[in-house]
Amino acid sequence: MRHDSRPAAVVAPVPSSRRSPSTRRTIMTTHDGAGTTALPPDVRGPHTSRLGLVTVIATFGGLLFGYDTGVINGALEPLTRDLGLTAFTEGFVVSILIFGAAVGAVIGGTLSDRHGRRHNILLLAIVFMIGTLGCVLAPGWEVLAIFRFILGLAVGGASATVPVYLAEIAPAERRGGLVTRNEVMIVSGQFAAFVINAVIYNIWGDIDWIWRVMLLVALAPAIVLFIGMLRMPESPRWLVAQGREAEALAVLRQVRSPQRAEAEMSEVHRLAAEEQASRTGGATDLGVRWIRRLILIGAGLGVFQQATGINSIMYYGTQLLGDAGFSANAAIVANTLNGLFSVLGITVGILIINKINRRTMLLGGFALTTTFHLLVGLSALLLPDGTAKAYFILVFVILFVFCMQGTIGPLVWLILSEIFPLKIRSLAIGISVFVLWVANALVALVFPPMVQTVGIANSFFVFVVLGLAALVFVAKVVPETRGRSLEKLEEQFRTQYA
Template identity: 70%
Template sequence: MLTDSGRETHATSSPTRSNRPSKRLGLIAFIATFGGLLFGYDTGVINGALEPLEEDLGLTALTEGFVVSILIFGAAFGALIGGRLSDRYGRRHNILLLSVVFMTGTLGCVLAPTWEVLAAFRFVLGLAVGGASATVPVYLAEMSPAERRGSIVSRNEFMIVSGQFLAFVINAVIFNLWGEHDSVWRYMLLVAVVPAIVLLLGMLRMPESPRWLISQGRHDDALMVLKQVRTPEAAHAEMAEVEALAEEEELTQVGGPIDLSVKWIRRLMLIGIGLGVFQQFTGINSVMYYGTQLLADAGFSSSAAIVANTLNGLVSVLGITIALKVMNKVNRRTMLFVGFALITIFHLLIGLSAVLLPDGPVKAYCILVFVVLFVFSMQGTIGPLAWLMLAEIFPLKIRSFAIGVCIFVLWIANALVALFFPPVVAAIGIAMTFFIFAGLGLLALIFTTQVPETRGRSLEELEDHFREKYS
């Protein structure tokens, strides 16, 4: 690989040639992250659509939780299936397939005559969401040069929360314009067809991952792709590195369940699963999926609740933007501890507001403020940090297997929150529900003491450290 100084020297000597690959890489990232945008929109759009959907299809608290959570269960399996399809047929091929699945699932939901049919197509959408979560970041990472990989890959997380924010805004606009129509929820869901079409048409003109092409023995094709997103000299230099690394991974990627018999690997697996589970048990997606209903229960009118809920989407974008700027300047474990501490405090304040304040505008706005602060704290710390640490803590030998297991468990935890939040709130109320979240937050703080620090160390140094510490 060329050194950073070598890259800078080349860029100075040939700025036109250097800027062209950079623009091409930016276009590739923009198109591919429409998969992340769809991920965010399809998980967020149900938030504002639930009230009219309940009235139109006659949902109960239990069937409501099922309709919301079935997408997340689908995503868990979509992540497993999508990763395998991506390895076998290519990243670009898989993203093209996912765009078709996104469109099929969306149109099926829009035309669903009953909640059972809606749930079936929500599961199909979940397969696409899970597949996108497993494929798009890998595609971006393999297209990016090392010095830009972090910023390019993190664009996908930014597009996910932007998709949720967009869903909240569009829901608010459509509801306030056509809220008197029973089928207004169908218009909200239909909007997702547009980015799916953009993803399909855009990816038709995008190249395949050079890393995947090399793994298939298509070295000339891989070099052609690298020349699109690198200067010619950098493309040839990186080609040799990618070939060597692909050969190394082919020899070492033999990890699987048998490696769990090794104590230090088993310990890391439990830490990774804990990161995923406690990230979801903050209850962040109870707000992302049911925020409008939560605010209506707090005292807002239906139209005011759907507008107020857009604040959750806005602070999600702001929070993750700040997190990406400070993540490499603050120790990971410190950031985790502060995040869980803030979240636990705001959970307690939400619960106390629901218990102690009389019904009325003061109670409604207090709950809104504390919910918004909770969402901001979550997205500014634990939200992106858990995904980053999952990519850092596992050794090369079992990385694909371990991350796949942890993401599967994360999605299942997400689905359980989505499934049980409505009936739990209906049974015990807002206050007790958030007191439960606060209790889980205290357990997360204890768990944080077992999480290793990973900032400022290479992956090889971390592997040696974990083997020595946990053996």
């Protein structure tokens, strides 16, 4: 993490709720270019192709992450018919994966630190396969829920491990770009799930068990991930942390030029030491008032990010559009636009995020998403049922997704990376992100019964109220972090909340 007055560089943050404490910790240590300027340039050579292959294989973990969280969107309609789901059991089956991901992120980060990044990705590929097959063969919703939880463990583990692996094996000057590929693969995986579901449903949608085929598609990238990772190297930084320096140098020689590999060992040592320093904070630090305040701000940002309801759209978009007036076939096709504009939104967000003050962009993001929530609610309440109503709701939902993924989604992760001092960073981000995962799961759990009970209009009016609360929260307590060093922020909070 930077300790100077310049803003940290952005590593394409995951939309919505996608990063674990371990992920953020490692990515933050890669932002600091200090100490790397004397390194020889990373010239192209055979090692460049090797690094490219490592990146492609590892990001299949991100693809699986996206596909497995997005596939339920289009699969719910036949799934509900086949297994007789109610609004509650539907929300339970969807949200149980997110609860599993919250647990998996913690366990995955721990196992990754203990046994190695590559080892953990191999294990996750097996869990992805087991979870997928269990879901496909489930005789009832209870068994489906169990294997969705197992699949969630893999999703959370992937969020904690894959970006860490990429960040640690990439050269410093290319680190942001390579980690970005994983984030792009996540949203692309969701988009792919929406498209594949639309194709399958429009051909075989009258078959009740067709949802099993939709879920089965995820088995192929899981197999590719497992077979591919068998031939991939371990993270050099993890090897150095274990005292296995000869192996670390051998890995660097695979993915760097010979001169660069030798010179980079000191940089690997420095980053490993910085990461170790970020783990020295403990529960006793929670007794310090200004630290508690910072953690509450971080947790609040996580809650309000999820209170936008972004994942209600990503998990239930097809059903929402069906309730708005589209036919089942048209709804699942229209839902692919949510995936497309999610990808476009995060792309725009990455381009502008370092050009606008954090608070300004965050306030603007919440103002826009709250406005589109209001417009969706008013459209559902005031417009007569029919094609026009359905398309108005579709347009406002798409615009909400675009604005959310272009502002609030990446900004929350960036602010979390900037507000916590090094000593408590792992502890504070761990708490904040766990709260974010739980908020994600709770929204996924309550959205179907809420829509069934109060309707689309009132459901989105609830999001309006939450959006207004988020605006007050940001305006009152969230600090501006752009262009401010950690030392200045820490001094401000020590003085203000001592």
